[in-house]
Amino acid sequence: MLKKERQAFIFHQISLHNKVLSASLSDEMNVSEDTIRRDLQDLADEGRIIKVHGGALSQSFGYGGTPDAKIYAHELKKIIAQKAVALIKDGMFILTTGGTTILEIARMLPAQLKATFISGSIPAVLEYARHPNIEVILIGDKVNKNSKITVGGDAIAKIKQLKADLCLMGVNAIDHAHGITDNDWDVVQVKKAMIESSQKTVCLSISEKINSFQPIQVCPINEINTLITELDPANEVLRPFVNAGMNVL
Amino acid sequence: MLKKERQAFIFHQISLHNKVLSASLSDEMNVSEDTIRRDLQDLADEGRIIKVHGGALSQSFGYGGTPDAKIYAHELKKIIAQKAVALIKDGMFILTTGGTTILEIARMLPAQLKATFISGSIPAVLEYARHPNIEVILIGDKVNKNSKITVGGDAIAKIKQLKADLCLMGVNAIDHAHGITDNDWDVVQVKKAMIESSQKTVCLSISEKINSFQPIQVCPINEINTLITELDPANEVLRPFVNAGMNVL
DNA sequence: ATGTTTTTTGCGGGTTTTTGCAATTTTTAT
DNA sequence: ATAAAAATTGCAAAAACCCGCAAAAAACAT
Numbered sequence: 001m002l003k004k005e006r007q008a009f010i011f012h013q014i015s016l017h018n019k020v021l022s023a024s025l026s027d028e029m030n031v032s033e034d035t036i037r038r039d040l041q042d043l044a045d046e047g048r049i050i051k052v053h054g055g056a057l058s059q060s061f062g063y064g065g066t067p068d069a070k071i072y073a074h075e076l077k078k079i080i081a082q083k084a085v086a087l088i089k090d091g092m093f094i095l096t097t098g099g100t101t102i103l104e105i106a107r108m109l110p111a112q113l114k115a116t117f118i119s120g121s122i123p124a125v126l127e128y129a130r131h132p133n134i135e136v137i138l139i140g141d142k143v144n145k146n147s148k149i150t151v152g153g154d155a156i157a158k159i160k161q162l163k164a165d166l167c168l169m170g171v172n173a174i175d176h177a178h179g180i181t182d183n184d185w186d187v188v189q190v191k192k193a194m195i196e197s198s199q200k201t202v203c204l205s206i207s208e209k210i211n212s213f214q215p216i217q218v219c220p221i222n223e224i225n226t227l228i229t230e231l232d233p234a235n236e237v238l239r240p241f242v243n244a245g246m247n248v249l
Numbered sequence: 250m251l252k253k254e255r256q257a258f259i260f261h262q263i264s265l266h267n268k269v270l271s272a273s274l275s276d277e278m279n280v281s282e283d284t285i286r287r288d289l290q291d292l293a294d295e296g297r298i299i300k301v302h303g304g305a306l307s308q309s310f311g312y313g314g315t316p317d318a319k320i321y322a323h324e325l326k327k328i329i330a331q332k333a334v335a336l337i338k339d340g341m342f343i344l345t346t347g348g349t350t351i352l353e354i355a356r357m358l359p360a361q362l363k364a365t366f367i368s369g370s371i372p373a374v375l376e377y378a379r380h381p382n383i384e385v386i387l388i389g390d391k392v393n394k395n396s397k398i399t400v401g402g403d404a405i406a407k408i409k410q411l412k413a414d415l416c417l418m419g420v421n422a423i424d425h426a427h428g429i430t431d432n433d434w435d436v437v438q439v440k441k442a443m444i445e446s447s448q449k450t451v452c453l454s455i456s457e458k459i460n461s462f463q464p465i466q467v468c469p470i471n472e473i474n475t476l477i478t479e480l481d482p483a484n485e486v487l488r489p490f491v492n493a494g495m496n497v498l
Numbered sequence: 499a500t501g502t503t504t505t506t507t508g509c510g511g512g513t514t515t516t517t518g519c520a521a522t523t524t525t526t527a528t
Numbered sequence: 529a530t531a532a533a534a535a536t537t538g539c540a541a542a543a544a545c546c547c548g549c550a551a552a553a554a555a556c557a558t
Contacts, residue, residue, distance in 0.1 A: 003506070018381055019254060022544080032508050037545075052253045053515065053544065061257055122371055122387070129394045138371070138399050140389025140407060145378045150387050158389060158403070252516075271534080281518050286535070302525065302534060 001029055007039050008183070008215055014049050014058050015146040015184055021055040058146050074100075076206045076230040081105040083228045083249045084168060084204060090114045092165040095194045098124055098149040099170030101204045109134065118164065120150035120190060144186065151186035159193040167198035171205045171218075174227070176240040178213040179220035191218045202226040210237055221246060250278055250360065254381065256288050258360055261379065263298050263307045265356050266327075270304040277359045323353075325455045325479040330354040332477045332498045333417060333453060339363050341414040344443045346436075347373055347398040348419030350453045358383065367413065369399035369439060393435065400435035408442040416447035420454045420467075423476070425489040427462040428469035440467045451475040459486055470495060 006029060013020050022040065026033040044051040050059055081104035088094065091114060096102050098121025106117075106127035117128045120139035128136045141155035169191060172182045180203060182188045195201045195218070207229045226247040231238060233248045242248050255278060262269050271289065275282040293300040299308045330353035337343065339362065345351050347370030355366075355376035366377045369388035377385045390404035418440060421431045429452060431437050444450045444467070456478045475496040480487060482497045491497050 019251060021251075033544080034509080034546095035507060038507085050253075052251055054251050057251065057253055061253065120389070122375060125392060126371060126397070129392050129397065136392040136394070138387070138389045138392050140369070140387045140399065140404070143374060143378050143385040143387050145385070148375070148378065150389065154407070155389070282534080283519080283536095284517060287517085 001031070003039070006031070006035075007043055010036075010039055010056075011043060011048060012184060014056060016144065018058045018061065018145055019055060023054075025055075060146055073206060073208075074104075077101045077104045078108075079230040080204050080206065080228050081108045084202060085109060087166065087202060087226070088113065088115060092116070093118065093162070094166045094168060095119065095159065095162065095164040095198050096124055096168040097121060097170050097191060097194065098147055099204075101170045101206070102168060103127055105168065105204075118159075118162065120155050122148040122150075144184075147184075147187065149187070149190075151184075151190050155190055156193045159190065159197050162197045164194075164198045165200070167194045167201040169194065169201060169203050171203050171209060173209050173212045173214045174203065174205050174221070175211050175213045176221065176244065178217060180218040180224065181214040182216055182218055183214040185216055188216045188218050195219055195223055200225045202228060204228050207231050207235075207237060250280070252288070255280070255284075255360075256292055259285075259288055259305075260292060260297060262356075263305060267307045268304060272303070274304075277361075279361060322455065326350045326353045327357075328479040329453050329455065329477050330357045333451060334358060336415065336451060336475070337362065337364060341365070342367065342411070343415045343417060344368065344408065344411065344413040344447050345373055345417040346370060346419050346440060346443065347396055348453075350419045350455070351417060352376055354417065354453075367408075367411065369404050371397040371399075393433075396433075396436065398436070398439070400433075400439050404439055405442045408439065408446050411446045413443075413447040414449070416443045416450040418443065418450060418452050420452050420458065422458050422461045422463045423452065423454050423470070424460050424462045425470065425493065427466060429467040429473065430463040431465050431467055432463045434465060437465045437467050444468055444472055449474045451477060453477050456480050456484075456486060 010020060010025060022033050022036045025036045040049065040051045040056045043049045044056065050057045050061060077100060080101055084105050085108050093116045096117060096119045102121065102124050106124050109131055111131065112133060114133045116135040116137065118137040118139065119125050120141065125136055125138050128134050139150055139155045139158050141150040141152035144151050171180050174180050182191065201224050203224050205227065210229065221241065221244055224246060226249060227241050228249045229238065238248050259269060259274060271282050271285045275285045289298065289300050289305045292298045293305065299306045326349060329350055333354050334357050341364045343364060343366050345366060345368045351370065351373050355373050358380055360380065361382060363382045365384040365386065367386040367388065368374050374385055374387050377383050388399055388404045388407050390399040390401035393400050420429050423429050431440065450473050452473050459478065470490065470493055473495060475498060476490050477498045478487065487497050
């Protein structure tokens with residue numbers, strides 16, 4: 001088993017169960033605990049997990065580290081949300097993923113907007129439900145504890161029955177060559193279904209995530225209609241996407 | 250169980266109930282009281298809680314005595330929750346409704362319990378998802394904004410596909426003649442389906458709701474196996490239900 | 499393919515952390 | 529005042545960790 005493979009597996013386990021034990025991992029994949037520890041250390045150095053005595057925890061544990069950096073990203077996400085909200089019209093059916101950017105959109109929806117939002121993200125749904133004129137459909141299935149979204153066959157089947165006007169998708173990584181990519185297989189399956197069931201797909205990404213990629217592809221960029229970042233659409237970084245025919249806002 | 254995990258759990262318990270006892274924590278997580286004490290000490294050193302003899306307190310909680318009125322119903326629900334938690338065994342599949350009593354149960358689930366919880370209640374699901382060993386299935390459908398639960402044909406259809414070991418049902422009104430009754434048609438439909446799909450149904454009700462009724466019937470009392478209230482099972486008020494063959498706790 | 503370099507891995511130590519226990523002291527309650 | 533409950537302290541065993549090293553594997557260049 002390759003190092004990268006192992007680390008991907010470990011990361012997946014953590015996002016699934018919120019924790020892993022070095023001992024059981026070592027057992028599961030027939031490598032020494034030292035190796036596991038080194039893997040955990042690597043993941044921790046990359047800031048993707050929190051290493052503790054005996055194993056590791058998901059980052060959502062405890063209280064996060066850098067409030068400054070977070071607030072910064074938060075401002076960016078507000079800009080993105082503003083642009084996205086402008087695309088939403090009365091009467092639309094809108095599929096959405098989870099993620100903090102989506103949450104920001106949910107908070108910014110105008111009070112008089114009448115639309116139907118469909119999502120498997122629990123925090124997003126709670127936010128939508130605060131709006132008096134919005135109808136909210138929750139996609140059910142097994143709950144991914146880390147991201148608080150539902151994933152699985154039932155969720156995908158339900159999504160495929162729909163035909164939404166718009167899909168608002170928070171992305172983890174986007175790059176001209178690899179398209180939209182992510183690191184959780186289950187989540188990717190759901191995102192794929194959402195794209196398939198929507199007339200238009202709008203991707204939301206802070207510019208930091210542009211030109212990065214992750215192991216699993218959601219879709220190539222030609223399946224995305226619109227890309228929204230906090231940058232000016234004329235920005236150099238966005239050029240490749242404009243050239244690829246995307247609508248960049 | 251990892252040290253950090255324990256501490257996160259303890260902190261969560263404290264912010265939830267405003268206090269914890271070392272003894273019960275030690276019991277819940279199968280570690281010695283010494284370990285709990287050391288954990289509390291760590292948390293206190295970090296300034297996150299206030300350590301006192303026998304346990305610890307939330308620091309956000311002002312010194313003044315308890316605002317009795319509100320805590321009262323809350324305390325009752327804790328008693329009910331305690332009784333209900335005792336019925337839950339490892340490996341069970343459990344269907345639950347929403348409501349504050351259910352929420353209290355969710356918060357009291359022992360950390361090492363391994364079970365599968367299935368619910369359409371968003372707040373309950375969020376609480377279940379905090380427990381490391383619990384698998385959570387969310388029933389999807391249209392979201393009822395007031396109660397934050399999903400209702401509708403899809404939800405009912407999904408529930409009917411299941412066969413759970415136990416149904417934990419918060420009730421709005423119960424009375425010997427009318428059975429379990431409620432006031433929201435959609436919610437009643439979901440509850441009916443849940444009862445049908447469970448081997449046993451346990452009803453949870455503060456005694457205040459006993460001998461009251463509402464317009465729509467969920468089921469007659471003979472479909473309920475167990476009734477849990479905050480009262481002693483021998484209490485006069487519960488006599489009719491005992492006589493009707495219910496298991497009253 | 500072949501040899502060389504780099505990376506990765508497992509192992510043997512010595513060190514640190516964690517945990518439970520026992521003995522003693524402090525606090526709380528009756 | 530006295531007994532019970534909880535805290536503290538010290539200690540020892542187990543578990544986890546870190547460090548350096550050498551074999552093994554992978555990557556690279558020729």
